[in-house]
Amino acid sequence: MITERTRVCIVGGGPAGVMLGLLLARGGIDVIVLEKHADFFRDFRGDTVHPSTLNVIDQLGLRAEFDAIPHAPLHTLDAVIDGVRVHAIDFGSLPAPNRFVTLMPQWDLLDMLAGAARRHPTFRLLMGADVTGTITEGGRIVGVEAQTSDGALRVEADLTIGADGRGSTVRNSLGLVAVEYGVPIDVAWFRIPRPVDPLPDTLIWGSPTAMLVTIPRPGYLQCGMLIPKGSFDSIRAVGIEGFRARIAAAAPRLAGVARELASFEDVKLLSVQIDRLRRWWRPGALCIGDAAHAMSPIFGVGINYAVQDAVAAANLLIPVLNHPAAPPAAIDRALGALQRRRALPTALMQRIQRIAHGVIGSGGGLHLLHNPPTRRERMVMRVAIPTARPILARIVGYGFRPERIRSGARP
Incomplete structure (x- = not known):
């Protein structure tokens, strides 16, 4: 030894x-x-x-x-819910110079x-x-x-x-x-090519039947499909065509590139x-x-x-x-x-x-907005979301009690 x-x-x-x-x-x-x-x-x-x-x-x-x-720097975190784009978080309110997250x-x-x-x-x-x-x-x-x-x-x-x-x-x-x-979801992790037509950076795509996270990387999208915890085997049993359909349901603009996902050999389970x-x-x-x-x-x-x-x-x-x-x-x-x-x-x-x-x-879908949004939903998007953005930017960007290196840990 x-x-x-x-x-x-x-x-x-x-x-x-x-x-x-x-x-x-x-x-x-x-x-x-x-x-x-x-x-x-x-x-x-x-x-x-x-x-x-x-x-x-x-x-x-x-x-x-x-x-x-x-x-890939992101100055805002966008979500597309039932086809409606929501600018949920804007890091521009944070102190310079780091007013963004990056992937x-x-x-x-x-x-x-x-x-x-x-x-x-x-x-x-x-x-x-x-x-x-x-x-x-x-x-x-x-x-x-x-x-x-x-x-x-x-x-x-x-x-x-x-x-x-x-x-x-x-x-x-x-x-x-x-x-x-207890957490009711797992994540099916995979990658697909970027669409030929330019696509705005979007972290979350949601529909009443599916939710998808897309992380931009050079030349491709790293993706996570939210699924009910413990359901991966049953999703695999349906076949890769069914999984591609879930991608298209969450993000219709990715339906074409989802066909590049050949089999479940390219999909990994992340237990949350x-x-x-x-x-x-x-x-x-x-x-x-x-x-x-x-x-x-x-x-x-x-x-x-x-x-x-x-x-x-x-x-x-x-x-x-x-x-x-x-x-x-x-x-x-x-x-x-x-x-x-x-x-x-x-x-x-x-x-x-x-x-x-x-x-x-459980990650099976999300229905927060109508398309087009109702009058009440438009009011929330115009008033509540802008009010919450700087608070969310601070919480997401820094967390609680962010740390700084003391002089003893520097050269």
Whole structure:
């Protein structure tokens, strides 16, 4: 067995893990990040980068690198409901310069962050390292064990971070219990070509029988069909023609390109869940991101809340970890402080997501507007939606309690 020693071991190379690894390394902390896959390429990972995350990227001095990666800025978030286009959210009311969300494949974002982290000698990223469990000594977590292509690996650490997603091995190994909130939908994830005729960027298409999310990427649309939870097998049984019909029902303008979807081999199931740990930490170990709180895809906040966790963790931990003689109790106090800081913002956003799921229902369809809209619906669109736009822009763009990097986490 190979044994490594580090100050902090982070399990999971997603947005929370790589961002925290970068921040700790910039703060002079020795850190190892373990990612079980050989690369970052996973098509079902979230793409939405919000103003809160763009502000962090600006603080890190990485904006030029970020802008060099192909991405699709959206200054408004539009929905088409029963053929009626609704300009639901306008980020123009937010402070400059980041008055938009942008859609960037998550693997590109992670490659950029990992590249920046590798420029620091205290950072190591080990790909293909599948963590099997944590190591406990005297009631304290002191590292993890993993399997790699070179055999068994033991990483000893003063602090172990579980950033390994909603199926977290670290969370399970620590025996941490999550409160689960029922979500009535799943998402069937696929891609189709962009239509030949230009199509305005639209995130949500809804009809009384189907709902579809479309994420613009260079040359194609990454799509998510909302379906009732547990219904994927029955939808597959109907056949690909029936699935294409669901796409056309939600977004008639995509009916032509939907024919390019050859079979269900090109459709992946994303199980949607919302949960939150009662306690995020044990002595010597902490969970952040989806490992601490699985978020719904609603509003695309998952990446951004993971990044906010990472920034808050770095702000609290770097001053402690930079003292080699800091007692374990001091580290644990920082872990407790992290949960106290991030638990309420997470709970508030999850509450809003659950309200939105109550409106969406089981994902079988959505009937909010007539076409043409009734007089009452026109009044709502003219008065209520413009009033709500800046509030929604603030909540979606920043979430609750957005974090900024403190000086100790910068060069």
